Amino acid sequence: MRDTLAALIERVERATGPDRELDAEIGALVMKNGCIREADGRQFQIQPHPRRYTASLDAAVSLVPEGWAWCVHDVGIASLMRAPRVVKATAATPALALCAAALRARMESADAR
Numbered sequence: 499m500r501d502t503l504a505a506l507i508e509r510v511e512r513a514t515g516p517d518r519e520l521d522a523e524i525g526a527l528v529m530k531n532g533c534i535r536e537a538d539g540r541q542f543q544i545q546p547h548p549r550r551y552t553a554s555l556d557a558a559v560s561l562v563p564e565g566w567a568w569c570v571h572d573v574g575i576a577s578l579m580r581a582p583r584v585v586k587a588t589a590a591t592p593a594l595a596l597c598a599a600a601l602r603a604r605m606e607s608a609d610a611r
Contacts, residue, residue: 503605510598511589516553524551528561551597558593561600563607570596578603
């Protein structure tokens with residue numbers, strides 16, 4: 499799971515704009531619902547109508563784990579804070595940056611368990 503999440507974070511950070519396939523993969527990893535679909539030899543879950551995480555700050559905020567404070571700069575930089583940790587991400591848009599930072603925080607939270 500960690501490797502899959504790390505690869506997804508990299509793809510979000512490299513994206514040049516909103517991407518419905520990324521939205522679907524984010525939804526599948528985070529929400530764990532939908533149906534199985536094969537893509538490039540991989541299997542992953544897809545939501546029938548995933549939220550537009552990569553296009554909307556409102557949707558991206560829903561990815562921020564409970565207990566983390568967040569800040570987004572209009573230049574495509576997002577920071578999440580949960581004492582004593584700070585997680586940052588840079589991407590082409592504020593929504594993409596917040597998605598990447600939220601996914602990093604989720605990965606870190608999973609590692610702490």
